[in-house]
Amino acid sequence: MLKPVVNQEICIGCGTCESFCPEVFKIENGKSGVIAEECGNCNCQEAVDGCPVSAISLEEK
Ligand code: SF4
Helix, strand or coil, X not given: CEEEEECCCCCCXXXXXXXXXXXXXXXXXCEEEECCCCCCCCCCHHXXXXXXXXXXXXXXX
8 A cells, every 4th residue: 555645844735635635634733744544535646746846755555
């Protein structure tokens, strides 16, 4: 399985990932955090592709 990972040094807190997949991403203190180990609804590729600063990667668990 692939686990989404957010590079918080790059993230600008725009909320795009959370709007694509609120099950996995949550904005807190102006940064996106990953709140689920994996996504059951999508593979989060849309969030990866939609991030304006390419802060999200998918890593093998
Ligand atoms: S889409 Fe990218 S920049 Fe925007 S909140 Fe998510 S990780 Fe951060």
